[in-house]
Amino acid sequence: MATFSEPSYRGSRAITPGTPVTPGRGFRINATVAGNVEFTFKDPTTGATTTDIVIVSTGTSVWPYSVSNVTSGGNTTATATYAALD
Numbered sequence: 001m002a003t004f005s006e007p008s009y010r011g012s013r014a015i016t017p018g019t020p021v022t023p024g025r026g027f028r029i030n031a032t033v034a035g036n037v038e039f040t041f042k043d044p045t046t047g048a049t050t051t052d053i054v055i056v057s058t059g060t061s062v063w064p065y066s067v068s069n070v071t072s073g074g075n076t077t078a079t080a081t082y083a084a085l086d
Contacts, residue, residue, distance in 0.1 A: 015082040018072030024084030027067040031056045035078030038071035056080065 012028060015021050023044070029037060034057045041050045049068070056078050062085070070082050 009085040011086045012083040013086065015067065015070050015084055017070040017076060017082070020069045021067075021084055023066035023068045024086045025064075025066065026085035027063045027065045028083040028085055029056050029061045029063070029078070029080050030082075031058050031061070031078045031080040033079035034058050036075050037078050037080065037082075038075040039065070039067045040069040040071070041066060042068035 006025075009024075009026060013021065013024065020040075023042060027039070035055070036053050037056055038051060038053045041052070043049070044066075051071070053075050054063070067082075067084060070076060
């Protein structure tokens with residue numbers, strides 16, 4: 001039997017690319033066209049940001065990342081919807 005140390009997500013909030021949000025505990029991508037997704041992490045203590053790019057295939061991906069923004073255009077080539085998971 002599997003044991004999980006993290007509580008379940010309580011809800012989700014849509015992330016509109018190019019519009020910063022308060023990061024959640026996780027990040028969901030629902031991709032209809034595969035490609036790159038560029039996003040930003042924000043350190044809640046220092047306010048410093050870090051950008052990363054992941055390659056996604058079609059379907060739903062859940063990442064344990066506290067994402068504060070998805071880049072609109074630029075390196076983001078996937079067609080997808082995004083959510084912060086709380």
